Amino acid sequence: MTGLAASTSRRSPSRRLFASAFSPRGAFVACLLAALTFLIVLPVLALVIGSFLPTPPRALAIDWSGLTLANYREILGEGNVLALLRVTLAAAVIGTAGALVIGASLAWLAIRTDVPGRSLLENVAILPMFVPPLVGAFAWDILASPKSGIINIALRSLGLDAALNIYSFGGIGFVFAIYYAPYVHLFVAAALRNIDPVHEEAAWMSGASRWRCLWQITLPLVLPALLSSGLLVFVLLIELFAIPAILGEPGNLHFMSVRIWEMVGFTPPKVNQASALGVLMLLITVTLVLIQYRVLGKRSFVTVSGKGLRPDLLALGTARWPLACLGFGYILFVVLMPYAALLFIALRKNLFYATLGALADTRQLSLDQFALAFSDPVVRGSFLNSLLVSLGTVTVGSLLYFTIAYVVQRTNLKGRRALDLIAILPIAIPGLIIGLGYLWTWISLPFGIYGTLWIIILAYVSQFSPQGVRAISGSLVQIDPELEESSRLCGAGLAYTLRRIVVPLAWPGILSAMILLLILSFRELATALFLYTSTTQVFSLTMFDFWLRGSTNLVAVMALVQTLVLALLVLLARRIRRERTQIFT
Amino acid sequence: MAFERAALKSQAPKCQVEALTKRYGARAAVDAVTFDVDEGEFVVLLGPSGCGKTTMLRLVAGLAAPDEGRIRLDGKSVADPARDVFVRAERRGIGMVFQSYAIWPHMNVFENVAYPLRVRRQRGEEIKRKVESVLALVGLSAESRRSAAQLSGGQMQRVALARALVFDPTLLLFDEPLSNLDLKLRERLRLELKELQRRTGLTSIYVTHDQAEAVELADRILVMENGRVVQVGAPRELYHQPQSRFVAEFISTANIFAGQVLARLADDFASVKTMTGRELAVRHDGTVSEGDLVDVVIHPEDCRISVDESGRPDGYQARIVSRRYQGTSTRYTLDWAGEMFDVVVLGSEAPLAEGAEVTLTVPRERARIIVRNSARGTR
Structure with missing residues (x-):
């Protein structure tokens, strides 16, 4: 890691770039903050308000006069x-x-x-x-x-x-x-x-x-x-x-x-x-x-310990095997x-089947269930939906997370601490709660994304922001600030430096983060529970739905397919991690 | 020639820093610093870690913005917070060699060096020509296709230098570029650097905490302490006429002891009585008056010790307490009337034993007075 290692910096506390460089930067951070608030804080707020309202969420209508403790009384009282x-x-x-x-x-x-x-x-x-x-x-x-x-x-x-x-x-x-x-x-x-x-x-x-x-x-x-x-x-x-x-x-x-x-x-x-x-x-x-x-x-x-000394392993003796x-x-x-x-x-x-003999009956085995599952329009449709949602989450998410991580790690813009804080909030927010909050928010808002895949994508982007921002931050802090500063001294501006220096150097980390996001969003269930319609059902939801209806065979096939997709992604991530260590060590 | 020199002299300095201040919280890392750098000059900012020298360099580079003061390059203002002027680093046309070298590991040597030219959208052949010539200059022609990750420390340093030179910068900045190298390599690169600077004639500002490096490289040294420039001068000047105890201690391993002026003698000399009661004649540069509390600086290399010259008038009795053999010289620590005093004797022999009684000779013109600011004029 010679070239990449973060330097043991003994100099001034502010080693951040592009800090005093341009003036619209305040507006930029404000936009980011607004976006994060909109994605993460607002849904939770809407949920909390909703818990004090007497009527279910309706478009553009919050009856402020009806604030009540009745809901709490009811759930506690029951x-x-x-x-x-x-x-x-x-x-x-x-x-x-x-x-x-x-x-x-x-x-x-x-x-x-x-x-x-x-x-x-x-x-x-x-x-x-x-x-x-x-x-x-x-x-x-x-x-x-x-x-x-x-x-x-x-x-x-x-x-x-x-x-x-x-x-x-x-x-x-x-x-x-x-x-x-x-x-x-x-x-x-x-x-x-x-x-x-x-x-x-x-x-x-x-x-x-x-x-x-x-x-x-x-x-x-x-x-x-x-x-x-x-x-x-x-x-x-x-x-x-x-x-x-x-x-x-x-x-x-x-x-x-x-x-x-x-x-x-x-x-x-x-x-x-x-x-x-x-x-x-x-x-x-x-x-x-x-x-x-x-x-x-x-x-x-x-x-x-910095010594890298490996302590003697505890000899287990006869208990080894x-x-x-x-x-x-x-x-x-x-x-x-x-x-x-x-x-x-x-x-x-x-x-x-009720006996071991019945279980071992090979005549009962066939690939029919696979054929059935693969031709089922609901299975196919929800697989496609899951792919689209995952890709959408990765695209929107990695752009947003990279921007946040860069602002937090590499600038001293005002408001970056708030950005960081909001971005990790979802660690404490269950996916189910994010979903419910989105239900409240988007039914009350006049833009028509309720019922589209976008609402699921946005909910996922909120839900996974701690993991995403941390993963990308992790690869950014590995880059010695001098690698960026030298680019600037060479005459390159922010965009050029990001494109030619920062992103290439952070790329393996960004790619790993993207795959992590793909994995998380492809398997997520709870966050989407309240946000789907018949046309926007995702794969996990279809599995859950089929299970409730007793289509156990189909669910088994789908579970294997999902695992296969996830396993491929995990292998890809491992491969990237290995290549990355090869390049920079 | 004389005319040209005069003409050059009359031009504005290459880089002008006026009353520059940079604060981090309440602390001023750089505190109202003013200096000029002339065309072709090699200026070294010297000081202990935390003295603000790196911050100073970053202000000149445009990597940090000053809170007060002005920076001018070629007469043009590049940083002036009072008038809301701040030219970003990438617009200043300054070359910089970083402490970590900051060689991009995802590019090979050629690409690293070509980067500033690509940023400036120069043509392919032009880039190739310039990069090859600058790589030849730093002696890396053969390594041009090597991956930057495979380079040794010395090679990285050269790549960093080539990258800083390739676009004909108006000014070259060095941030402790040799501090990550081993001693031998450091000494060789120091020579090469000086030679290169002489050939290219590039105006340079160089930051270091290593006084040996500063003395060898600099046309002029700026000694910094707590965010301020405490003395400016050619290496010889700093060595022989330190204006404060700090500078004397930092620039050399001089003997420094406190005393009081007894009387002024002729020819800028004064008689000083030390705390242990010794009296000696010492040269002074500024004005001193009777009763001033002063520090006296005597370089260990300027003194001599011997066993037989006891009759000389400027000789003093002393005893050798310890000796440290250093190969090309020996450093003796003497007990001189109750005070410890170092003397360096050149040569690879170390003939005098610990405990020996010796005569110490201090040449009159080599002992100098530093007036203690706080004590001056209190009487």
């Missing part, structure tokens, strides 16, 4: 809000605890022990993150629903009485845990790598055993990473819609997010009450995100088996 909260929080607690145990153990195993295949283990441990929650939920329903789940059929055929119930707290918590453990893994792995080995060596020199050191030195040192990743996962689980919607309802476990959706979607629609519930949910997530920032802020005692089997077996169990189940269902002609 008494079910406490039940909703209890279910939502309890499942999130179970899921978070599971994710912490799984994520931290796998990270420790892959990074600090001599387990066979440790670098492979480190790579595959984050694979569950790439499985869309909706697809994971389908798969576990197929595998472990109490009556017809494949695992349960197999258990019964073997004469065992034990039945897994994926519709229970434990079952949902388990699915939560496996798909969100990779977040914990990433945090803890980074922290483990950053621990200065001197701390552990000092413990050993003081006579502590390896295990004692692990508990008393290593664990406390990664505690901040555990805490903040735990909080992150907790927030994500509270706002999650897909898994509760698929697995919660059959077992009569009602979650907040699902209830909001029902209140809006079922007749008679109760958009105002749903908004009140949404505001409650928003309060919870915002509080948790603020706590998480506190925790992150205190993280300073994780000691980063059993632990390796456990680690890899787990990954196979949570990634491969669900897809095997989906493939099986996608190929299976009829879904009535």
Whole structure:
């Protein structure tokens, strides 16, 4: 990274370019701020106002005189809000605890022990993150629903009485845990790598055993990473819609997010009450995100070593192979088996099977379901819609995010801090809430984008702005400001410098950010829930819709197609990352 | 010749800086600095880190905007906040060599150097001709197609220099361009740089914290401290006539001690009594009067020590406390009546042992007085 490394700048605090260069810059930042406010703040505001209104949203009509607490009284008074909260929080607690145990153990195993295949283990441990929650939920329903789940059929055929119930707290918590453990893994792995080995060596020199050191030195040192990743996962689980919607309802476990959706979607629609519930949910997530920032802020005692010394790996001895089997077996169990189940269902002609023998009947397998799915106009249409929405989100998003990131990182224009702040707000706003806010905003506004793909694109651009802005900022801060300044001294203006120097140098990072946006928007469900019409249904929504109607075969095919598209994108991103390191090292 | 020189002299300076001030918050990084740079002159801004020299350079370059004062290039105002004049960096036609060199890693050597010409929309053959000639000038003709990422530090420095030279800049700026290189390479490039500047005759401003570099390169040195220029002069002048303790300490490793003027002697000399009670005759440049508190500067290279010349009138008794052998010279630290005093003896021999009693000879004309501003005229 010789040429790109950010310089250890000892000079004046203001090393920002194009600062005092032109005067319309204030207007420019004002426009950006207005756009962001419009995209992110306004929908939330509209939702909050809506939660105090007596009537559902209508075009251009907000009856200010009717502000009321009735919606809150109703949702609180019905008494079910406490039940909703209890279910939502309890499942999130179970899921978070599971994710912490799984994520931290796998990270420790892959990074600090001599387990066979440790670098492979480190790579595959984050694979569950790439499985869309909706697809994971389908798969576990197929595998472990109490009556017809494949695992349960197999258990019964073997004469065992034990039945897994994926519709229970434990079952949902388990699915939560496996798909969100990779977040914990990433945090803890980074922290483990950053621990200065001197701390552990000092413990050993003081006579502590390896295990004692692990508990008393290593664990406390990664505690901040555990805490903040735990909080992150907790927030994500509270706002999650897909898994509760698929697995919660059959077992009569009602979650907040699902209830909001029902209140809006079922007749008679109760958009105002749903908004009140949404505001409650928003309060919870915002509080948790603020706590998480506190925790992150205190993280300073994780000691980063510049020495690059690799500490000795913990010798597992005879436990090496059993632990390796456990680690890899787990990954196979949570990634491969669900897809095997989906493939099986996608190929299976009829879904009535009750014994292992019926399951193994190869005459039942055919590609008919694929042909059926690919010729279905709704499937094709929504696939195209998803592609268009993803491309639109990437185009609009990357332009907007790049502009914000550049202004924040590379100028000292007034208002850039506000830009940065608004851009990361959606971290605390559930996608469902953004969607509901867009519903309120765009029905009240006189431009006709409601019912078009554009409203979904704009909602996605709002929802993903933290990830997008961070990814692009990350590649901008890597560029030494002198690389830009020298271009200016050579006589090049802002546009020329951006085109010839900044964008080419940041390009791999920008491209990665674009692919991330493609992935996120191609799989998103919750944000679009309230924003589609029959002609603008996106792929995830079609899957969800078909599942509710019982077209399990079609859903399995679609889940495989979606995963294939996402896998290709992930591979592309990896390839870019590798090329990038080749160029600049 | 004489006429030409006079004609040149009568022209406006290449670069004029007047009362320039740049603040960051309440602190003035550059504080009412004024100086001129003449055509073809090599000026070095010298000072410790944080003294404002880099900010000064960035103001001249147009990478930062001043809060007060004026900058003129070739007589034309390029920065004058009072009249709302600010010419952006890319319009000033100044070449700059950055500390990190700022070689773009996604372009090869040729493309890096050709960039300023492409910005100026010059024709293909023209670009090729100019780039090749400037690469020849810095000795990189063979590397023109190499990727910039594969260059060594010294080569990067040359590419940066070529890029700054290729478009015939009105002024050349250097921001500590040698500080990232190892000592040997630094010394060689320093020579090359000086030679190149002499050949091209380009007016240059060079920022460094390395006094050896400044002394060797500069026609004129501006010593900066806390955002102000504290002394301007040719390297020799600064060395022999520092006007403050700061300059004396920064420009050399001189012996500096405090004293009080006892009496004025003839020929710009004065008799000074040090804090430890020694008396010696010292030269002064400005006016001093009896009773002034002053600092006395004596360069260790100007003194001599010996074991046998005890009878000389300007000799003093001293004892060697320690010696540091430095290859081409030896630095002795003496105990001179209770005060530590350094003497450098040239030559690769180090004959005197620690603990030896010696006679110290300080040539009268080489000991100089710096008047302490605060103490002056208090009596």
